[in-house]
Amino acid sequence: MTTEKNSATKKPHPPQDVAQDINWNDYRDHLSTADSSGRRKWLFPKKPKGKFYQARTYVSWLLLLIMFVGPFVRIQGNPLLMFNIIDRKFVILGQIFWPQDSIIFAVAMMVFITGIIVFTAAFGRLWCGWTCPQTLLMEMVFRKIEYLIDGNDHQQRALDKAPWTLEKITKRLGKHGIFFGLSFVIGNTLLSYIIGSEALFQIITDNPLNHLKGLTAMVLFTLLFYSIFARFREQACTFICPYGRFQSTLLDSNTIIVAYDERRGEDRHKLQRQQSATERKEAGHGSCIDCHQCVSVCPTGIDIRDGLQMECVNCTACIDACDAVMNRTQQPTGLIRYASRNGLERGESLQFTPRIVGYSAILVALIATFLVLVFTRSPVETSLLRAPGALYQTMPNGDFSNLYTLKLANKTHDRKQIELKLENLPGEISVLGTELFVEPEALAKTSVLVKLAPQTLTSGQTNLLVGVYSDGEKIETLSTVFIGPQTN
Numbered sequence: 102m103t104t105e106k107n108s109a110t111k112k113p114h115p116p117q118d119v120a121q122d123i124n125w126n127d128y129r130d131h132l133s134t135a136d137s138s139g140r141r142k143w144l145f146p147k148k149p150k151g152k153f154y155q156a157r158t159y160v161s162w163l164l165l166l167i168m169f170v171g172p173f174v175r176i177q178g179n180p181l182l183m184f185n186i187i188d189r190k191f192v193i194l195g196q197i198f199w200p201q202d203s204i205i206f207a208v209a210m211m212v213f214i215t216g217i218i219v220f221t222a223a224f225g226r227l228w229c230g231w232t233c234p235q236t237l238l239m240e241m242v243f244r245k246i247e248y249l250i251d252g253n254d255h256q257q258r259a260l261d262k263a264p265w266t267l268e269k270i271t272k273r274l275g276k277h278g279i280f281f282g283l284s285f286v287i288g289n290t291l292l293s294y295i296i297g298s299e300a301l302f303q304i305i306t307d308n309p310l311n312h313l314k315g316l317t318a319m320v321l322f323t324l325l326f327y328s329i330f331a332r333f334r335e336q337a338c339t340f341i342c343p344y345g346r347f348q349s350t351l352l353d354s355n356t357i358i359v360a361y362d363e364r365r366g367e368d369r370h371k372l373q374r375q376q377s378a379t380e381r382k383e384a385g386h387g388s389c390i391d392c393h394q395c396v397s398v399c400p401t402g403i404d405i406r407d408g409l410q411m412e413c414v415n416c417t418a419c420i421d422a423c424d425a426v427m428n429r430t431q432q433p434t435g436l437i438r439y440a441s442r443n444g445l446e447r448g449e450s451l452q453f454t455p456r457i458v459g460y461s462a463i464l465v466a467l468i469a470t471f472l473v474l475v476f477t478r479s480p481v482e483t484s485l486l487r488a489p490g491a492l493y494q495t496m497p498n499g500d501f502s503n504l505y506t507l508k509l510a511n512k513t514h515d516r517k518q519i520e521l522k523l524e525n526l527p528g529e530i531s532v533l534g535t536e537l538f539v540e541p542e543a544l545a546k547t548s549v550l551v552k553l554a555p556q557t558l559t560s561g562q563t564n565l566l567v568g569v570y571s572d573g574e575k576i577e578t579l580s581t582v583f584i585g586p587q588t589n
C-alpha cells in the first residue's frame with residue numbers, strides 16, 4: 102500500500118482551533134501532535150458517535166472484562182494466563198508451561214509473528230482499533246471519563262485555556278485522582294498476570310517490608326500507566342509501538358484499511374446553503390463537504406483524506422463522523438469506510454479476495470495447531486538417557502543389565518506416582534530406590550535399571566521402548582537403546 106499523499110489535498114481548510122500552525126500540504130513533514138516549533142499540541146478529539154463506535158464499545162466491555170478478570174479465573178486450579186518471567190513459569194489457558202516446553206513456545210512465537218504478518222497484510226490495523234489494550238483503555242475508559250468530567254471537546258479546550266479557578270482545580274484533581282486510581286488497578290492487573298493473583302494479594306495484605314520488590318513494581322507500573330493514559334496518550338502509538346511503523350512493509354493494495362474514497366469525495370467543496378446532492382454533482386463537486394468532522398474526532402489528530410498514514414490506528418471514529426455528515430447531506434454513506442486501495446480505485450465494496458481467504462485459513466490452521474499442541478502435550482515431561490560412561494553388566498543368572506537416568510517434570514498441581522513398563526521386549530525394569538513420585542510443579546531425577554535375557558537381544562544395541570504410566574494411564578513412550586555384547 103503506497104503512503105503517497107492523495108491528490109485530494111488541494112484545498113485544505115483546517116479549523117483554527119484544531120491546527121493553527123500546520124501547513125496541511127506538508128503534513129508528512131509535521132506531526133499532527135506538534136506545532137511548528139516542535140512543541141506538543143494537545144488533542145481534544147470530539148466524542149465519536151455512530152454504529153462503529155457503538156460496536157467498539159460492546160467489544161471493549163467484553164475484552165476489558167476478560168483482561169481484568171483474567172488473573173482470577175482458574176482452569177483446573179491454574180490461572181487463565183500467567184507470564185512469570187522471574188520464575189520462568191508460564192500458564193496459558195490453564196496449562197502450565199516450563200522451560201522444557203520450549204518447542205511449544207517456539208511454535209507459539211511463530212504463530213504470534215506469522216499471525217501478526219498475515220493478519221496485518223489482510224486486515225490492516227484492525228487489532229489497533231478494536232482490540233489493542235492501549236486503544237481500549239485510552240478511548241473507552243480514560244477518554245470517556247474525561248468527557249464526563251471536562252465536557253465535550255469545545256469545553257475541554259476552553260477549560261484548558263481557562264485560569265486556575267476553583268472549578269478547574271477541582272476538575273483537574275478529580276480527573277487525575279481517578280486516572281491515578283485506574284492506573285493503580287491496571288498496574289496491579291499486569292502484575293497479577295506476571296506473579297499470579299495469590300502473590301499479589303500476599304503483597305497487599307502482608308507486611309510491606311517483606312515485599313519491597315513487589316511494592317516497587319506496583320508503584321512503577323502505576324506511574325507508567327498514569328503517564329501513558331494521562332499524558333503520553335496517542336504518542337504511545339506513534340512513537341513507541343513498533344506495529345504502526347512496520348505496517349508500511351506489510352500492507353499492500355488489497356489490504357483492508359480505514360480509507361477515504363478520494364474518487365467519490367473530490368473535488369471537495371463546502372456545502373452551499375440549500376444545495377442538493379444532485380446540484381453538487383452537477384457543479385462538479387465531490388461528496389466531501391470539507392467539514393472536518395473526520396479530523397475533529399480523530400484521536401491521533403490526522404486527516405484521513407491525506408491517505409494512509411502511520412498514525413492512523415483504524416479506530417473508525419472518522420467513518421462514524423463522516424457517515425453522520427453524509428446522512429445529514431442526503432448522500433450515500435461510506436465516503437470513509439473499510440476498503441482496500443484496489444477496492445477504492447475500482448469502486449468496489451469490501452471484497453474477501455482469495456488472498457484474504459487464504460491468509461485467514463493459514464491463520465486459523467496455525468492457531469489450531471498451537472491449541473492441539475497445548476492440549477495434547479504430556480502433563481509429565483520425561484526423558485530417559487543411558488547413565489554416562491556405563492556399558493552393560495552381566496547378572497549372576499546370565500541376564501544383562503543397563504543403567505539409565507530418568508528425568509521427570511510434573512507440570513500439574515497434583516502429586517504424580519510414576520510407573521515404568523517395557524513395551525517391546527520381555528524383561529525387567531525397576532527404579533533404584535523407593536517408588537517413584539513427582540511432587541506438583543516439580544522436577545525429579547532417578548536411576549532406572551533394565552534387565553534383559555541374552556536371547557532377547559537382537560544386536561549390540563537393541564532398541565527399547567519404555568512406557569511411562571501415571572494413575573494407570575500411559576502418558577508417554579520413551580525410546581532408547583540397550584547395550585549388550587556383540588552377537589555376531
Ligand code: SF4
Nearest residue numbers: 389390392393395423
Ligand atoms: S467528515 Fe466526510 S465530508 Fe466531512 S471533511 Fe471528512 S470526509 Fe469530508
Ligand code: SF4
Nearest residue numbers: 399413414416417419
Ligand atoms: S484517521 Fe480515522 S481511523 Fe485513523 S485514527 Fe483517525 S479517526 Fe481513527
